[in-house]
Amino acid sequence: MTNSHLKKITIDELAVGMFVHAIADQQGNLSVKTQGRVTKPSVIDGLRRKGVKSLVIDLSKQIEDESKAPAPEPAPEEDKKTVSFEQEIGKANTLHKQGKHLQKTLLRAVQKGLPFDEQIPREFTQSMVGSIDRNPDALMCLTKIREKDEYLLEHSLNVAILLANFGKSVGMSIQAVEELALAGFLHDLGKIKIPDDILHKPGRLTDEEMDVMRDHVKYGVETLEKEGIDKSLIRTVSEHHERLDGKGYPAGKSGEKISQEGRMIAIADVYDALTADRVYKAGMPSQKALQILLKDSPHKYDHDLLQKFIKCMGIYPVGTLVKLTNERVGMVMEQNSDAPLKPIVRMFYSTRGNHYLEPKDLDLNSSTTVRIEKPVVASEYKLDTKQFFERSVLNIV
Numbered sequence: 001m002t003n004s005h006l007k008k009i010t011i012d013e014l015a016v017g018m019f020v021h022a023i024a025d026q027q028g029n030l031s032v033k034t035q036g037r038v039t040k041p042s043v044i045d046g047l048r049r050k051g052v053k054s055l056v057i058d059l060s061k062q063i064e065d066e067s068k069a070p071a072p073e074p075a076p077e078e079d080k081k082t083v084s085f086e087q088e089i090g091k092a093n094t095l096h097k098q099g100k101h102l103q104k105t106l107l108r109a110v111q112k113g114l115p116f117d118e119q120i121p122r123e124f125t126q127s128m129v130g131s132i133d134r135n136p137d138a139l140m141c142l143t144k145i146r147e148k149d150e151y152l153l154e155h156s157l158n159v160a161i162l163l164a165n166f167g168k169s170v171g172m173s174i175q176a177v178e179e180l181a182l183a184g185f186l187h188d189l190g191k192i193k194i195p196d197d198i199l200h201k202p203g204r205l206t207d208e209e210m211d212v213m214r215d216h217v218k219y220g221v222e223t224l225e226k227e228g229i230d231k232s233l234i235r236t237v238s239e240h241h242e243r244l245d246g247k248g249y250p251a252g253k254s255g256e257k258i259s260q261e262g263r264m265i266a267i268a269d270v271y272d273a274l275t276a277d278r279v280y281k282a283g284m285p286s287q288k289a290l291q292i293l294l295k296d297s298p299h300k301y302d303h304d305l306l307q308k309f310i311k312c313m314g315i316y317p318v319g320t321l322v323k324l325t326n327e328r329v330g331m332v333m334e335q336n337s338d339a340p341l342k343p344i345v346r347m348f349y350s351t352r353g354n355h356y357l358e359p360k361d362l363d364l365n366s367s368t369t370v371r372i373e374k375p376v377v378a379s380e381y382k383l384d385t386k387q388f389f390e391r392s393v394l395n396i397v
Contacts, residue, residue: 005060011052014044019061027051037061039175042230049228081135085318085334092131092138093394099124099157100150103185107152107192110223118227125160125182129174132164137318137334140165144319145389146277152191152199155272160184162268169312170305180261183236186229187265190220202280214249217241236261240269243300263302267293267309270301277379285375286317315340316375321385323373327352329381330362331388339365341372348388349381359392 008024019037038044047055102124109116131139143158163184167177191199194216198209205213217238224234239253239262246254248266258266274289290310297303316322320332322345330347342364350357364371378385390396 005058006056007059008054008056010054011044011048014038014047014055014057016041016044019058020055021058022056023052024056025053027053042232046228046230081137083134085135085137085141088131088135088138089141089393092142095124095128095131096139096142096157099128099160099185100153103153103156106186106189110189110219111192115227118229121185122178122182125164125185126178128160129164129168129178129181132161132168133174136165136168140317141319141333141393143272144275144317144321145386146283147386148277148279151276151278152188155276156185156188158272158276159187159265159268162272163264165312166264166268166309170308179230179233180236180264183233183261184265184268186220186224186233187237187240187269188216188220189223190216190218193219200279202278214241217250232261235259236265238262240265242266244302245299247300260302260305263305264309267301267306271309277377282377282379285377286313286320287315287375314343316343316372318343321376321378321383323351323376324362324370325373326370328357329376329383331385331393333361333393336363336365342367345372346392348392349383351381354381356388359388 006021014020016038020035022035102121106116106121128139139161143154143161146154160181161184164177164181167180172180194213198205198212201209217240221234221238224237236259238250239258242248242251242253242258242262243266244255244258244263246252253262270293271286271289274292275283275286277283290313293301293306294310297306314335316332316335318332318335321329322332323329324345324347327350328347329349329351330345332343333346334344336342336344344361344363344365346359346361348357348359349355362370
């Protein structure tokens with residue numbers, strides 16, 4: 001080893017603060033490509049579970065003690081955007097497509113009982129959090145553009161996006177936001193093992209079918225444990241159906257026994273499920289979904305966290321379809337922080353003539369005659385919002 005900064009050590013010598021340059025010796029079939037600083041003991045545990053025996057560390061990048069450790073990144077200022085929606089939407093759209101493809105790849109691996117490289121979804125969620133940091137409206141808008149036959153792929157991706165925005169808005173560190181988003185991205189992998197006739201059943205599940213459905217959490221947790229995923233992340237995944245009153249599953253945890261991350265993923269998971277279009281039903285408007293969550297708090301959901309979730313989402317989240325008092329339907333393109341009931345709306349459909357219009361932006365905060373009448377869903381007017389979005393927002397002809 002010619003570089004004097006590099007040193008080979010055993011896994012038992014690895015400590016928090018050290019910088020892993022490479023894996024020197026590993027047993028087992030699971031590939032480890034991680035390079036970076038060890039930030040917590042659970043990282044060491046994860047490497048040990050993956051069969052790592054010895055590593056090469058870079059002494060020049062080592063942090064000797066906590067007093068020399070870099071300070072946590074300050075929480076971003078609320079609503080701070082470093083680029084415009086127009087600048088970010090193309091990158092966000094590419095990320096969204098990549099996320100769906102990656103989700104499909106992971107589900108296929110779980111279905112076949114094959115291992116997967118944790119670093120791939122981890123790097124993806126890091127890129128996703130980067131987009132949220134630049135301008136959250138872009139990816140948040142894409143959570144509204146649904147494909148009815150791709151719910152399983154889109155749901156986990158959308159929950160990850162919602163959690164990235166949620167975590168950022170409550171002041172979590174960038175590392176904590178990335179872990180939370182990754183938990184959201186991986187939280188429903190176990191559903192691939194649930195029979196399709198139960199998973200996609202349009203009506204209410206019987207008690208026996210519900211018992212089968214509940215097993216998706218167990219299957220997901222078992223999969224992540226086999227991959228040596230961080231225990232705190234697995235805990236978050238395991239708690240996405242737990243409820244504060246103890247009536248959730250699989251463990252029936254209650255109150256303080258449920259972590260903050262578990263409470264956050266529960267809110268994001270239900271919100272996305274309620275607003276999603278399915279083959280057998282249309283999703284509901286955001287406002288109605290939030291009303292349901294509010295009705296079920298604080299006995300099921302953390303009331304304080306739910307209030308913060310509602311604040312970060314806004315009254316009319318970007319991508320929401322609204323009917324205006326001028327008999328136009330439009331999509332919310334930007335929120336006015338000083339006037340939450342008066343966003344910027346891109347009008348594209350006439351409810352009077354039942355036909356599409358040349359898209360036109362209207363800042364409701366500057367209008368004295370037009371206001372939002374109500375939020376709507378695309379199925380009410382048989383709208384093809386995906387086509388509108390591609391042509392009028394992404395500028396794809």
